[in-house]
Amino acid sequence: MTKDDFWEGVRGGFPIMLAASPFGALFGALAVDNGFTIADAVFMSATVYAGASQMVGIELFGNNVQPWLVVLSVFAVNFRHVLYSASIAKYVRHFTFGQKFLAFFLLVDPQYAETEKRGERGLPISFSWYLGFGLIIYIPWIINTLIGAIFGQMIGDPKAIGLDVLLPVYFMGLVMGFRKRDRFLPIVAVSGLASVAGMHFVGSPWHVSIGALAGIVLAACLPPSNQAPAPAAVEKEA
Amino acid sequence: MDPQHLNLIYLIIAAAVATFLTRVGGYILITQMKEIPPRLEAALNAVPAAVLTTLVAPAFVYGGLDVTIAMFVAFAIALGLNLSTLRMLVIGWVVVMVIRHLAM
Structure with a gap:
């Protein structure tokens, strides 16, 4: 654990933390709007820690979707992480078991992209750097959820301030x-x-599972293309 | 804590476990498997767009005329100018608020 690496990670993650902050607050406000308490919203941000899937989760929960389908949808939206952890495996082999556990918990889109970029450039990926980068995004994410949830509870009709249009556009x-x-x-x-x-x-x-299944089956059935798959690193969650 | 709220807590924990599984899954798979079958890979590749589209299309069709217009304008401008999601959100929100204000 070196201090310099840690702070280098913190500096690298700082702009991403700023960009993600409005989404943390938005999640908090919408979660309360969908029947969560402030504590539920904070708890979800702290344990799930995956913005898009959290939005999907509260939207489905608010619509009284069956619990198994909510969990499956969260799983499906986060499925891209399987590719991330497979892809960065070569860079985190030297982490201890506990470090890997923590590292994979913090593996959000920008964390993946930055780790991949660093690894490709041949820079060392120390646990200190990884942790600094991860925590500067993780901790504010929870705080912003709290702030958003507190404000969300003060809002009466979400339609009056246009909150209802935000999730579909997002x-x-x-x-x-x-x-x-x-x-x-x-x-x-x-x-x-x-x-x-x-x-x-x-x-x-049911429209969620029907629609998703239709697209996935189509993708599996279409003849394979010659195009190289687009690198996942260019995609970002927020 | 009432049972309904307890169910929500369980739901959040289950979602957290599911998310964590996706984040370790690839590491575990890659150390076990040599290569992924191409059709499985194509299906996996399609998952995010397919799932997320089902949350967009019904809102566009059934969300009301103001929401439909706001979504369309946000989409067109964001695509044309290659804007970030955050800017797109602002555009969608402004359009819907203007329409609602004018309609009052």
């Missing part, structure tokens, strides 16, 4: 972040149509 932004991937347009078109049809004919919350 998710739209996330979808657009994946537009460089293979078969992006057909997947989005099929999932979109299937989810609207599911909403119309079956009803919420």
Whole structure:
């Protein structure tokens, strides 16, 4: 554990912390709006620590979706992390078991991107650097959730201040972040149509699983393309 | 604590465990498996766009005219100018507030 490495990590993570802060506060406000207490919102930010999936979770919870489907959706939205941890495996082999545990817990999109970048440049990836980078994002994320939740509780009608439009636009932004991937347009078109049809004919919350399954099955069935897969590092959560 | 609230706590813990599994899963897999079958990889690649689209499309169709317009404007401007998600949120919010203000 070296101090210099730790503070280098903190400095590197600082701008990302600033960029993520509004989303932490937004999560807090929307969580309270969807029936969470302030403590629930903070608890979720501290334990799940994955912004997009937390938004998905509260949206589905607010719509009284079955619990197993909420957990499955959180799992699905976070599935990209499997690729991240596979990809950075070569850089964190020298961590101890406990360090790996903590490192994977903190493995959010920018943490992955920065670790990958550093590793490619041949810079050492010490646990101190990793921890400094991770904590400067993690701790403010929890504090911002608390601030957002406190403000959220003071707001009466979310429609009156336009809160209801934020989640769909936010998710739209996330979808657009994946537009460089293979078969992006057909997947989005099929999932979109299937989810609207599911909403119309079956009803919420089934439209989520129906739409998602349609896009995933399509992707698996299409003939393999020659295009190299887009690097996940260019995608970011917020 | 009432049972319904306790269920929410369990739900959050389950979501946290599921998330953690995705974050260690790749490390465990890569040390076990030589390569991922291409169709499985294509399916995995499609997961985020497919899941997230199902949260966007119904809101666009059934969210009300003001929400539909706001989403469309935010989408068009963000795509044209290559804006960040945060800027896109601001645009969507401004449009919906203007429409609601004018409609009052």
